[in-house]
Amino acid sequence: xxxxxxxxxxxxxxxxxxxxxxxxxxxxxxxxxxxxxxxxxxxxxxxxxxxxxxxxxxxxxxxxxxxxxxxxxxxxxxxxxxxxxxxxxxxxxxxxxxxxxxxxxxxxxxxxxxxxxxxxxxxxxxxxxxxxxxxxxxxxxxxxxxxxxxxxxxxxxxxxxxxxxxxxxxxxxxxxxxxxxxxxxxxxxxxxxxxxxxxxxxxxxxxxxxxxxxxxxxxxxxxxxxxxxxxxxxxxxxxxxxxxxxxxxxxxxxxxxxxxxxxxxxxxxxxxxxxxxxxxxxxxxxxxxxxxxxxxxxxxxxxxxxxxxxxxxxxxxxxxxxxxxxxxxxxxxxxxxxxxxxxxxxxxxxxxxxxxxxxxxxxxxxxxxxxxxxxxxxxxxxxxxxxxxxxxxxxxxxxxxxxxxxxxxxxxxxxxxxxxxxxxxxxxxxxxxxxxxxxxxxxxxxxxxxxxxxxxxxxxxxxxxxxxxxxxxxxxxxxxxxxxxxxxxxxxxxxxxxxxxxxxxxxxxxxxxxxxxxxxxxxxxxxxxxxxxxxxxxxxxxxxxxxxxxxxxxxxxxxxxxxxxxxxxxxxxxxxxxxxxxxxxxx
Numbered sequence: 255x256x257x258x259x260x261x262x263x264x265x266x267x268x269x270x271x272x273x274x275x276x277x278x279x280x281x282x283x284x285x286x287x288x289x290x291x292x293x294x295x296x297x298x299x300x301x302x303x304x305x306x307x308x309x310x311x312x313x314x315x316x317x318x319x320x321x322x323x324x325x326x327x328x329x330x331x332x333x334x335x336x337x338x339x340x341x342x343x344x345x346x347x348x349x350x351x352x353x354x355x356x357x358x359x360x361x362x363x364x365x366x367x368x369x370x371x372x373x374x375x376x377x378x379x380x381x382x383x384x385x386x387x388x389x390x391x392x393x394x395x396x397x398x399x400x401x402x403x404x405x406x407x408x409x410x411x412x413x414x415x416x417x418x419x420x421x422x423x424x425x426x427x428x429x430x431x432x433x434x435x436x437x438x439x440x441x442x443x444x445x446x447x448x449x450x451x452x453x454x455x456x457x458x459x460x461x462x463x464x465x466x467x468x469x470x471x472x473x474x475x476x477x478x479x480x481x482x483x484x485x486x487x488x489x490x491x492x493x494x495x496x497x498x499x500x501x502x503x504x505x506x507x508x509x510x511x512x513x514x515x516x517x518x519x520x521x522x523x524x525x526x527x528x529x530x531x532x533x534x535x536x537x538x539x540x541x542x543x544x545x546x547x548x549x550x551x552x553x554x555x556x557x558x559x560x561x562x563x564x565x566x567x568x569x570x571x572x573x574x575x576x577x578x579x580x581x582x583x584x585x586x587x588x589x590x591x592x593x594x595x596x597x598x599x600x601x602x603x604x605x606x607x608x609x610x611x612x613x614x615x616x617x618x619x620x621x622x623x624x625x626x627x628x629x630x631x632x633x634x635x636x637x638x639x640x641x642x643x644x645x646x647x648x649x650x651x652x653x654x655x656x657x658x659x660x661x662x663x664x665x666x667x668x669x670x671x672x673x674x675x676x677x678x679x680x681x682x683x684x685x686x687x688x689x690x691x692x693x694x695x696x697x698x699x700x701x702x703x704x705x706x707x708x709x710x711x712x713x714x715x716x717x718x719x720x721x722x723x724x725x726x727x728x729x730x731x732x733x734x735x736x737x738x739x740x741x742x743x744x745x746x747x748x749x750x751x752x753x754x755x756x757x758x759x760x761x762x763x764x765x766x767x768x769x770x771x772x773x774x775x776x777x778x779x780x781x782x783x784x785x786x787x788x789x790x791x792x793x794x795x796x797x798x799x800x801x802x803x804x805x806x807x808x809x810x811x812x813x814x815x816x817x818x819x820x821x822x823x824x825x826x827x828x829x830x831x832x833x834x835x836x837x838x839x840x841x
Contacts, residue, residue, distance in 0.1 A: 287324065287327070287328050287330040287333060288328060289323050289324050289325070289328035289329050290329050290330055290333045292320075292323055293320040293323055293324050293328075293329050293333055293337060294320075294333060294336075296316045296317065296319055296320035296323070297316075297317065297320055297336060297337055297340055298503075298506065298507075299316055299501070300312070300313040300314075300316035300317050300320075300340060300344070301313065301343075301371070301507070302452070302493065302507060304316065305343070305344060305347065305374070306461070308347075310344050310347050310348045313344045314341065314344050317340055317341040318341070320337050321337050321338075321341070324337070331364045331365045332365050332367075332368075334361075334364040334365065335361040335362070335364050335365030335367070335368035336361075336365075336368070337361075338357045338358070338360045338361035338364070338368070339357070339358065339361045339368050339369070339370060339371060340371065341357045342356075342357030342361065342382070342383075343370070343371055343374050343379060346376065346378060346379040346382065347374075351378055351379075351382050354379060355382040355383075355385055355386050355389075358382060358383050358386035358387075358390075359386045359389050359390045361386075361390075362386060362387060363390050366390075370383050373459065373460065416504075416505035416506065416509045416510060416511050417505070417506070417509055418491070418502075418503040418504045418505050418506060418509075419502035419503055419504070420438065420440060420492070420494060420502050420503065420504040421504070422438050422492060422504035422505070422511065424436070424490075424511045424512070424513055425513055425524035426513075426521060426524070427513065427514045427515075427516055427521065427524075428482065428488075428513055428514075428515055428516070428524060429515070429516060429517070429518065429519050429523075429534060430482060430483065430484065430485060430515055430516070430517055431479055431482060431483060431534055431535045432479065432482060432532055432533070432534045432535065433476035433477060433478055433479055433482065433532035433535075433562070433573070434477040434482055434488055434513055434515075434524075435474060435475075435476050435524050435525055435526045435529075435532060435562075436451055436453075436466070436474060436475055436476070436477065436490065436492070437473070437474040437527060438466070438472050438473050438474070438492050438494070438504060439471055439472035439473075440472065440473070440494060440502075444494070444496050444502065445496055445497040446494055446495070446496060447495050447496060447497050448465070448495045449465075449473040449492065449493070449494050449495075450463055450464070450465060450466065450492070450493045450494075450495075451463070451464045451465075451466055451475050451477070451490055451492055452464075452490060452491055452492075452493065452507070453477055453488055453489065453490035454488070454490070454510075455477075455481040455483075455488055456484055456486025456487055456488060456515065457484070457486065458481075461507065462481065464477070464563075464564065465563075465565065466492070466563065467563040467582060469526050469527055469528070469529070469563075470527040470528055471527075472527070473494075474526040474527070474529075474562075474563060475561075475562075475563040475564070476526070476532055476561030476562050476563060476564065477490070477561070478559045478560050479535035479559035479561070479573070480559045482515055484515065485514075485515050485516060485517060487512040487513065487514055487515070488512070488513045488515060489510040489511070489512055490505070490510055490511055490513070491503060491504060491505030491506050491507060491509075491510045492504040492505065526562065529562060529585070530585070532561055532562065532573070533573060533574065535559050535573060557569075557570060557572065557573055557574045558570055558571040558573065559573060560572050560576075560583050561573060561576075561583060562576060562583055562584065562585065563582055563583065563584075564582065564583045565581060565582055566578040566581065566582060566583050567581075571583070580810065602729070602732075602810070602811070602840030603673040603729070603840075604670075604671075604673075604841050605669075605670070605671040605730065605731050605815075605838050605839070605840045606668070606669065606670050606838065606839050606840075606841075607668070607669045607815060607836050607837055607838035607839060608666070608667070608668055608669070608836050608837065609666070609667055609669060609687075609815070609834045609835060609836025610664065610665075610666050610835065610836060611664050611665045611666070611667065611717075611832050611834035612664045612832065612833055612834070613661070613662040613663055613664055613665070613693070613749050613751075613821075613830050613831075613832050614659050614660070614661060614830065614831045615659065615660055615661075615662040615749055615750075615751035615791065615793065615828055615829070615830050616657070616658070616659055616828065616829040616830070616831070617655065617657055617658060617660050617751055617753055617791050617828075618630075618791070618828070619654075619656055619657035620654065620655055621653065621654040622646075622653055622654070623653060623654065623655055623755055623789045624642055624644070624646055624653055624755060624757050624787060624789060625646055625653065626643075629826065630791055630792060630793070630826050630828075631789050631790065631791055631792070632695060632789075632792060633755065633757070633787045633788065633789050633790070634695070634696055634787065634790065635785075635788075636754075636786065636787065638696070639696040642757070642759075642787050644757065644760075644761045644763070644785070645759060645760050645761045646757040646758060646759055646760075646782075647758045647759075647776065647778060647780050647782045649758040649776055649777050649782070650777070651756070652755075652758050652776075652784075653755065653756075653757045653758075654755070655753050655789055656753075658753075659831070660752065660753055661693075661751065662693060662694070662749050662750060662751035662830060663691060663692050663694050663749070663750070663751075664691065664692060665690060665691040665692065665717045665747075666689050666690060666692075667687045667688060667689025667690075667717055667719075668687070668688055668689060669685060669686070669687050669815075669836070669838070670685060670686050671683055671684070671685035671723065671730065672684055672685070673725075673730060676728075679726070679727065679728070680724055680725045680726045680727060680728060681724070681725045681728060681729050681730060682722070682723075682724050682725075683722075683723050683724075683725070683730065684721070684722055685720075685721045685722075685741070685743075686718075686719065686720050686721070687717065687718070687719040687721070687743075687745070688716075688717070688718050688719075689716075689717045690715045690717065691715050691716070691717050691747065691748070691749075692715070693750075694748065694750040695750040695752070695790040695792065716746065716747070717745070717746070717747045718745050718746045718747070719743050719744070719745030719746075719747075719799065720743055720744060720745065721741045721743030721744075721799065722741065722742055722743070723739050723740065723741035723742075724739060724740055724741070725737050725738070725739040725805075726738050726739065726740070730805050731805055731807050731813060731838070731840040732807055733807045733808075733809060733810045734807065735806070735807060736804055736806050737805045737806075737807075738802065738803070738804045739802065739803055739805070740801070740802045741799070741800075741801055741802070741803075741817075742798075742799070743800075743819075744796070744797070744798055745797050745799065745821075746794075746795060746796055746797075747794055747795070747796075747797055747821070747823075748793070748794035748795050749793050749794060749821070749828065749830050750790050750791065750792050751790065751791055752788040752789060752790045752791075753788075753789055753791075754786065754787070755787050755788070755789040756784060756785070756786055756787070757784075757785050757787060758776035758777075758778075758782040758783070758784055758785075759783055759784075759785050760780055760782040791828060793823035793826045793827065793828030793830070794823050794824075794825075794826060795825070796823070796824050796825065797822060797823045797824065797830075798821075798822045798824070799819045799820065799822075800819060800820050800822075801817055801819025801820060801832075802817065802819075803815060803816055803817025803818065804816060804817075805838065807840065810840070811839060811840050811841065812837070812839055812840075813837070813838050813840065814835070814836070814837055814838065815835070815836060815837075816833075816834070816835040817833070817834055817835075818831070818832070818833045818834075819831075819832050819834075820832075
């Protein structure tokens with residue numbers, strides 16, 4: 255009858271002993287702090303983003319926020335030590351070595367196994383850390399000193415698969431001097447804004463970043479040949495930013511993925527989905543200058559080491575078999591790859607457009623413009639197509655004009671331009687314009703007094719022009735860029751402009767009869783009548799053009815071009831200033 259109470263008491267006592275033991279020993283399940291995950295996320299953002307971007311203030315703030323979240327007992331000793339080490343590293347980057355040493359001391363107090371971050375270590379930080387070791391005294395137990403499985407940092411040197419938020423399978427191996435393809439698929443529940451590969455070649459001390467590109471259902475890029483020049487492991491991890499700005503990772507800087515680089519592959523050649531296996535690049539030492547068989551050194555035959563998906567500005571930066579298209583290395587081949595110079599740059603090479611042009615003629619001062627003796631002028635009665643065929647008398651202030659600019663109509667046209675080749679820092683190309691003109695002198699079936707313009711009723715409405723141009727800052731069409739250019743051209747056109755003129759005519763209208771002697775509206779003894787006319791200066795039918803302009807591309811295929819040119823008209827000479835503007839489309 256007394257056994258049941260005794261049994262209950264024994265069970266209670268045993269539970270108390272077990273719980274007390276668990277709480278007293280930090281190496282058990284209760285050693286992990288409840289704030290570890292939040293603190294480590296801030297740590298990774300501070301070091302992987304802000305510190306690498308040399309934004310030390312932002313990194314310092316994030317690390318201090320992480321320590322504040324931890325409080326007195328919210329984080330494990332290992333995490334606290336890691337945060338203090340990182341904060342000391344940031345202070346070292348700002349040359350605040352005294353503060354750096356203070357943080358190292360705090361790190362060693364909470365975790366005697368705390369160590370400097372290998373990737374960010376400098377001689378100055380190493381010296382400060384050694385001094386901190388002498389000064390630090392642990393303030394509380396830090397748990398077992400044996401490193402966790404997989405190496406001191408929790409997996410970098412072990413065989414376990416790296417952790418992270420995203421699943422990723424690396425390629426098994428790659429050959430020396432061959433780009434390393436990296437591919438990641440992300441679940442449909444994540445909207446990816448940007449994917450970045452961060453990698454470190456064997457023997458390197460710093461991490462390098464590459465922007466990943468869309469490949470099939472995922473994201474991919476190739477680590478270039480320049481970083482695959484020796485056997486050993488290439489380490490990498492992937493950072494994905496979603497549409498909310500949150501970052502997800504596959505692996506991490508402390509626990510990266512590894513790809514062994516070997517002299518010979520044991521399995522199939524790796525490649526990105528839907529892409530050919532990357533080509534092996536020749537080692538730079540394989541073809542030193544002057545070695546027989548290495549004579550081909552022309553600029554167009556030299557190719558870079560950037561693989562598929564790498565950013566570029568010219569074909570020559572990409573490996574053989576790839577071209578620079580839309581700002582990145584892609585598979586393809588340009589026309590004439592085997593025989594001639596290559597277009598280079600990110601811009602489009604073909605530009606078509608439409609435009610409108612206004613004409614301003616510089617009219618010359620002249621006398622006797624309505625007498626029929628000056629081949630460059632015709633006179634018309636205002637507002638009509640009736641030519642003036644009178645007989646002007648010599649009277650002061652009549653039958654002459656003063657020079658100056660006058661509107662001369664305009665024209666609308668279609669255009670085509672083609673970039674041919676880069677030249678210096680710019681690009682050289684050819685273009686053409688074809689359209690119709692409006693304005694000019696009135697049409698008239700009456701015969702003109704000269705042979706240079708055989709028919710007044712045939713004012714040619716055609717504008718045709720061929721030109722050569724040079725874009726001064728690279729391709730003429732490139733998204734988000736203003737590209738100034740100059741040009742020289744020749745063409746076919748006719749330009750006419752009118753100024754008012756007064757004449758004293760001794761004939762009736764168009765020479766029908768003599769003026770009545772009683773009409774004395776004009777000075778002098780000869781009977782004449784005063785007439786207000788429009789004197790048209792006629793120029794053309796050919797021209798040489800010289801001008802400059804600029805193109806701005808709003809999108810990869812749409813932009814706006816504006817220019818101003820001087821047209822030097824011949825055979826009947828005149829100077830015409832002609833601004834124009836219009837939309838353009840590139841491909």
